[in-house]
Amino acid sequence: MILLLQGFFILNNEARCQSSVWPQVKKEMHPWIRWWWMANAVNENDIATSLNTYNQAGIGGVEIAPIYGVKGYEKHYIPYLSPQWMNMLGYTVKTASGLNMGVDLTNGTGWPFGGPQITPPYAASKLIVQTYQLAKGQALSEKITVKAPNQESATFQFLTAYSDKGEVLQLGDKVSADGTLNWSPKSGTWDLYACFNGKTWQMVKRSSPGGEGYSLNHFSKEALTRYLSRFDQAFSNNPPGVRAFYNDSYEVYGADWSEDFLSLFHDRRGYDLRPFIRELVSKDSSERQARLKSDYRETMSEMLLENFTQPWTAWAHKYKGITRNQAHGSPGNLLDLYAAVDIPECETFGSSYFPIPRLRRDSADIRNVDPDPVMLKFASSAAHVAGHNLASCETFTWLTEHFKTSLSQCKSEVEQVFLSGINHVFFHGTTYTPKDAAWPGWLFYASVDFTPHNSFWNHLPGLTSYITRVQSVLQTGKPDNEILIYWPVYDAWNNPKGMDLPLKVHNIDDWLHPTPFYKNVVQLQRAGYCLDFVSDNLLKNASSADGMVLTSATGAPYKVLVIPKAHIMPVSTLKKVFQLAQDGASVILQGLPSDVPGLGNRDERTAQLKDLLKSLSFSDAGKGVSIQKAGKGRIILSDDVQQALEYAGLHRERLTDEGLGFIRRQDGSDKYYYIVNHTSKTVNGEIPLNVKAGAVLILDPQTGASGAAVFSNKENATNVKVQMQPGEALIIKALPATTGNVKAWQYLNEALNPIEVKGKWDVHFTDGGPSLPAGRKLKQPEAWTSFPDSAAAFFSGRAEYSVTFNMPEVPAASEFILDLGKVYESARIWVNGNDAGILWSIPFRLRIGKYLKPGKNSIKIEVANLMANRIRYLDRKGVEWKKFKDINIVDINYKPLDASNWKVQPSGLEGPVKIIPYNE
Incomplete structure (x- = not known):
């Protein structure tokens, strides 16, 4: 059982107080945190103090992210990668290591990659096209040079001429060095398209001092080498001791070209792009344009993978x-880009709706963006398919308005991340703050403020210990997903609109939501199936053995490969699918592809596709399912994928019928189920699991408690008795054989009459500001914002609600539950002087039977509220706390933040506080 020592999850060694029924805890199992260094104005004393503070709160590691500075601290700025900066990095790594914490390093400042070493030849590039028109006998009077402003460094690429009779000529060799065109048409009218490799001139966003400069050309290996050479020099070719180098989401705008694009396009697509330039840049819409742009986008994807992601990873390994890496936003195949790094990372942006009673979600304090779990699965799927154990997530970006996020709101959001296959959470985030900085300290503009200045900081170990317990399970063994589902990226690329096609979190309504792939994923998961995504390239390395699909030497096997409706598919992919079936795999086709991607050698490839499809001969198996045996395996054709899965013998997990979400892990012969109740209803009864167990343990990630569950077997399934309030999670561990001396899980079978905690309540404010309100005596708990004292309305911090009461004897009771009722926003409980734990999330209930006694008892409830009321006070009084450069502090709509007109956020304990006896 995890011990709560004075409410803190102490983190001094790998085991970190976890009992033998839980996996041994490693530092990666704790939540990590993004740590912004504002203008690198750091010093050793405050680095050490910060790391110790984070460590005691349950943080397992930091990711250093240098950004812009703080006004008034200019003399403390340290230039990025300078010898002094390297000393600070070295000190951080050493200090963190002594605390058994890890350190990751953003491989730049702000985002995206770029800086002073990126001179124009290596900067992000874009295609510039200028058109001219000539008639018979005319000479071009103007020179073919770039007209666009600030593009003096643009280099000429080629010149394509189109006649009114359909002729196409390449005239690049007719253009002299000064831009003079030494050619005139002998007949007809000609349109000339001159193409240049220009620059986007995008600068590094939110850069720190010493990191300013142009964004990198991510499609150029030479540009990457140039970029990384600055780190080579700063590191003196010696490893700096960081665990990982980090790359934020791809946000390079308008970068759609590179100097060697033409040659690579010709090599990979098999034809010359130059004759098609008019169609490439045209705003018309045609099938031919869609095919051309598919080839263009595939080439971009390959360049990003081979010229940036793979060599960057090789560089990191050298150190x-x-x-x-966050691949989302890239104009490339996200699965391939994620899989090419060691830890694929997704991100949550905005907040999700959960029908959990009393879970606050004020529409005025959230962005109109819902994180989509399917989007998160691109990162976890790539990790699983490539055999990487960790998949991370930048978590809680813009979860709510500044200073209004509760720990309870964080819980359901991070649980959705876990259910998506992520097992390595990074908080977004905290900002390095020196000890002499006034409250609220230094802050980043788009984060939940996981800062020691936050009112909830002393209760943060409730959240961090919960995450640690969950991640200790989700990092153990291997993922247990039975379905591998193909992502038809060519259907997305085959779009005549635009040029490059960034696959961003913010435009999934365009490229993801309308697709049969997405609809299948959502429906299958709701039905109770576990799955991962696979790309064409990742499928190339797959094999089949013993009827299973294997995607890597270290990855978990899959029972079936599902191909959703895909209009376009490469011949090589279809051949691979058939080969896997021949070798013993079960393959489900929702439909047959009808075409091949792109333009190059299209007729021959189309004929090959048709020949492959003609080789299929299905027989009717009933219920809309057709079957063809293929070597050792089989191909199943059905528009109803779930019906096909049933035919294939894959049974869904029926616990989703209760509205429960889950994810599984396989550890040798043991199987873990992480289960979450995000519904509005209590689940109290048996749930079925698709495993035959000899023993079943229940592990409570909220408290660390564990015990042997009541269960029964039926054929190859197990029914387990569970009790879950809305907002609660459980971990079920199914073992093949009976266990030794494991105590029974204590169920709460029958609630007896509740006992209201009555007495004289004493409220005492202990910590916070702007000033401590006067204490009060109450007949029953009240939110302190209801007090007539104006100081209470502005107060952010902690207050203790204490009461002495008489506890009657309840002979029939085997356990007692403390129910706090309404809490704004978290609480730590002492019963008769015993630390009973932290209540930081809905339903704010806690087992306290072992602490109670008949007769006189005392309860002390330390309540922490949000930072919002104190920020409101500062803005009303005109106190200058927003002193950050660049974007400074903005609200959730990216407008200057002004809290003076905010409503007072309810704060404190409203209750009613009850003790509910339960019998066995």
């Missing part, structure tokens, strides 16, 4: 580090 004994690994890579973490």
Whole structure:
């Protein structure tokens, strides 16, 4: 059982107080945190103090992210990668290591990659096209040079001429060095398209001092080498001791070209792009344009993978580090880009709706963006398919308005991340703050403020210990997902609109939501199936053995490969699918592809596709399912994928019928189920699991408690008795054989009459500001914002609600539950002087039977509220706390933040506080 020592999850060694029924805890199992260094104005004393504070709160590691500075601290700024900066990095790594914490390093400042070493030849590039028109006998009077402003460094690429009779000529060799065109048409009218490799001139966003400069050309290996050479020099070719180098989401705008794009396009697609430039840049819409742009986008994807992601990862390995990468937003195949790094990372942006009673979600304090779990699964799927154990997530970005996020709101959001296959959470985030900085300290503009200045900081170990317990399970063994589902990226690429196609979190309504792939994923998961995504490239390395699909030497096997409706599919992919079936795999086709991607050698490839499809001969198996045996395996054709799965013998997990979400892990012969109740209803009864167990343990990630569950077997399934309030999670561990001396899980079978905690309540404010309100005596708990004292309305911090009461004897009771009722926003409980734990999330209930006694008892409830009321006070009084450069502090709509007109956030304990006896 995890011990709560004075409410803190103490983190001094790998085991960190976890009992033998839980996996042994490693530092990666704790939540990590993004740590912004504002203008690198750091010093050793405050670094050490910060790391110790984070460590005691349950943080397992930090990711250093240098950004812009703080006004008034300019003399403390340290230039990025300078010898002094490297000393601070070295000190951080050493200090963190002594605390058994890890350190990751953003491989730049702000985002995206770029800086002073990126001179124009290596900067992000874009295609510039200028058109001219000539008639018979005319000479072009103007020179073919770039007209666009600030593009003096643009280099000429080629010149394509189109006649009114359909002729196409390449005239690049007719253009002299000064831009003079030495050619005139002999007949007809000609349109000339001159193409240049220009620059986007995008600068690094939110850069720190010493990191300013142009964004990198991510499609150029030479540009990457140039970029990384600055780190080579700063590191003196010695490993800096960080665990991982990090790359944030791809946000390079308008970068759609590179100097060697033409040659690579010709090599990979098999034809010359130059004659098609008019169609490439045209705003018309045609099938031919869609095919051309598909080839263009595939080439971009390959360049990003081979010229940036793979060599960057190799560079990190040279320094004994690994890579973490956010591929989303890239104009490439996200699965391939994620899989090419050591830790694929997704992100949550905005907040999700959960029908959990009393879970606050004020529409005025949230962005109109819901994180989509399917989007999160691109990162976890790539990790699983490639055999990487960790998949991370930048978590809680813009979860709510500044200073209004509760720990309870964080819980359901991070649980959705876990259910998506993520097992390595990074908080977004905290900002390095020196000890002499006034409250609220230094802050980043788009984060939940996981800062020691936050009112909830002393209760944060409730959240961090919960995450640690969950991640200790989700990092153990291997993922247990039975379905591998193909992502038809060519259907997305085959779009005549635009040029490059960034696959961003913010435009999934365009490229993801309308697709049969997405609809299948959502329906299958709701039905109770576990799955991962696979790309064409990742499928190339797959094999089949013993009827299973294997995607890597270290990855978990899959029972079936599902191909959702895909209009376009490469011949090589279809051949691979058939080969897997021949070798013993079960393959489900929702439909047959009808075409091949792109333009190059299209007729021959189309004929090959048709020949492959003609080789299929299905027989009717009933219920809309057709079957063809293929070697050792089989191909199943059905528009109803779930019906096909049933035919294939895959049974869904029926616990989703209760509205429960789950994810599984396999550890040898043991199987873990992480189960979450995000519904509005209590679940109290048996739930079925698709495993035959000899023993079943219940592990409570909220408290660390564990015990042997009541269960029964039926054929190859197990029914387990569970009790879950809305907002609660459980971990079920199914073992093949009976266990030794494991105590029974204590169920709460029958609630007896509740006992209201009555007495004289004493409220005492202990910590916070702007000033401590006067204490009060109450007949029953009240939110302190209801007090007539104006100081209470502005107060952010902690207050203790204490009461002495008479506890009657309840002979029939085997356990007692403390129910706090309404809490704004978290609480730590002492019963008769015993630390009973932290209540930081809905339903704010806690087992306290072992602490109670008949007769006189005392309860002390320390309540922490949000930072919002104190921020409101500062803005009303005109106190200058927003002193950050660049974007400074903005609200959730990216407008200057002004809290003076905010409503007072309810704060304190409203109750009613009850003790509910239960019998066995």
